[in-house]
Amino acid sequence: MKTLKMILLLGLCAQTMAFYKSWSLGVGALSESYGKIQTDAQGNTNGLDFTPFFKVQSLSDFYLNHQLQLELATTLPRDSRDSAVNRMNYWFNALMSYDLDFIKIQYGPGMYFTRLSMDGTAQELPNGNSTKSFATPNGSTVAGNLVLSFALDAPIPTTDLTFNSQAMILNPEDSDERAVNILLSLSYKME
Amino acid sequence: MEKAMKIFLTFILMTITFSAQAFTLIGSDIATYKDPNIKVYVGSQQCTNLADSPEELLDLVSEANERFWNGIATSELVLEVGSTKSVDASFYTDQICNTGAGCVPEVDSGILIVCNTNGSTFGGNVLAVTLPNNVSGNTIHGSVIALNDTASSPLLNDSRDEKISVIAHEIGHAIGLGHSNFKDSLMYYANIDNREALGQDDWDGATFLYPKEQGAMAVCGTIEDISNPQNGSKLWFSMALMLLILAGFHLTRRFKSLN
Numbered sequence A: 001m002k003t004l005k006m007i008l009l010l011g012l013c014a015q016t017m018a019f020y021k022s023w024s025l026g027v028g029a030l031s032e033s034y035g036k037i038q039t040d041a042q043g044n045t046n047g048l049d050f051t052p053f054f055k056v057q058s059l060s061d062f063y064l065n066h067q068l069q070l071e072l073a074t075t076l077p078r079d080s081r082d083s084a085v086n087r088m089n090y091w092f093n094a095l096m097s098y099d100l101d102f103i104k105i106q107y108g109p110g111m112y113f114t115r116l117s118m119d120g121t122a123q124e125l126p127n128g129n130s131t132k133s134f135a136t137p138n139g140s141t142v143a144g145n146l147v148l149s150f151a152l153d154a155p156i157p158t159t160d161l162t163f164n165s166q167a168m169i170l171n172p173e174d175s176d177e178r179a180v181n182i183l184l185s186l187s188y189k190m191e
Numbered sequence B: 001m002e003k004a005m006k007i008f009l010t011f012i013l014m015t016i017t018f019s020a021q022a023f024t025l026i027g028s029d030i031a032t033y034k035d036p037n038i039k040v041y042v043g044s045q046q047c048t049n050l051a052d053s054p055e056e057l058l059d060l061v062s063e064a065n066e067r068f069w070n071g072i073a074t075s076e077l078v079l080e081v082g083s084t085k086s087v088d089a090s091f092y093t094d095q096i097c098n099t100g101a102g103c104v105p106e107v108d109s110g111i112l113i114v115c116n117t118n119g120s121t122f123g124g125n126v127l128a129v130t131l132p133n134n135v136s137g138n139t140i141h142g143s144v145i146a147l148n149d150t151a152s153s154p155l156l157n158d159s160r161d162e163k164i165s166v167i168a169h170e171i172g173h174a175i176g177l178g179h180s181n182f183k184d185s186l187m188y189y190a191n192i193d194n195r196e197a198l199g200q201d202d203w204d205g206a207t208f209l210y211p212k213e214q215g216a217m218a219v220c221g222t223i224e225d226i227s228n229p230q231n232g233s234k235l236w237f238s239m240a241l242m243l244l245i246l247a248g249f250h251l252t253r254r255f256k257s258l259n
């Protein structure tokens, strides 16, 4: 299985090398797990939260009138409200892209990583009728999710800019754990 | 060209904002169940003061799992509804404390929920108490959740939804989480009226302790134990490799155009 994945990955690289067309740099806004997380005491859940991210992408010709858009993106490490948790996301997408002239429809698999780290500083918090010092971990964890993305890629006329809106689905097969990340980005074609 | 760059830069500036939250641990160091599929059992003895039967408590567990812990996209955690279980009678009457004289026995596996009437277990208006009481090193083998079954238990006045939230909160402790500083999170020390879903702290905590490890995390074959601090660097290595490959496309293109 590992060998198979390796071959697929190398095949993807070879494909991209052979029919390479252009590359771009982009910036965007990421909203994680839309509507899944409670955000206040009234029971409201999270909407769009626009975490900035940066991406580099390449475009190659592919089979069946499609192009292959490879994307590599990352957010900055970001501090928590109380500076206790540091959170960072980075991901890789292999999007099949179908050109309708004015807009491209894109879909494909990817891998989405969530890195969390803490420095081990204890927190004094209420516990029952008194307070207690709660430990926090000193270290980091990376969670990895296979994702399925759908996107619309719209070139802005007379510029080298492209606007991309993307829905990235985590755990598409699992109705409990299914979540959608929403990504909006603007990329600049380098050549 | 210049105008395009300006729009691009404005977009960068517009997107720079920061937010996240915190979670804590139940013990002095990280401790987790080795298998993220964790069974929750209920002691088969009928409670003394609470009206809920053991079977009804299992129903509440099922809803607590579905409404809260089993929906985290970035965590492998799956809480399973076990069965009612016949356990040592002292679980219902002894104090919830670390194994010793007058404390309940160790729970051999999973999470055990019992009604407990021991006055020393619950001070004032405490709804429930949880203790991973079978722990070796960083591994939790078993945890006990004691629901306040004393005559003055505040649980007696709680609605079904509140009981579900209380059980879910205690399950959070059983799997290794401490309290959160924020009301929007289930691990906040007190119950709130509108508890609909997990908060960011709960997601982060469960993701930290039980991270999802799908797909390409196996491609490079270098990740042995992702919950172990510092192993993230190996992922960075594979991401850097991807960047090199992308740089490679660019150079290949340059090279081609020279010919």
Ligand SMILES: [Zn+2]
Residues within 6 Å of the ligand: B169, B173, B179, B188, B189
């Ligand atoms: Zn608690």
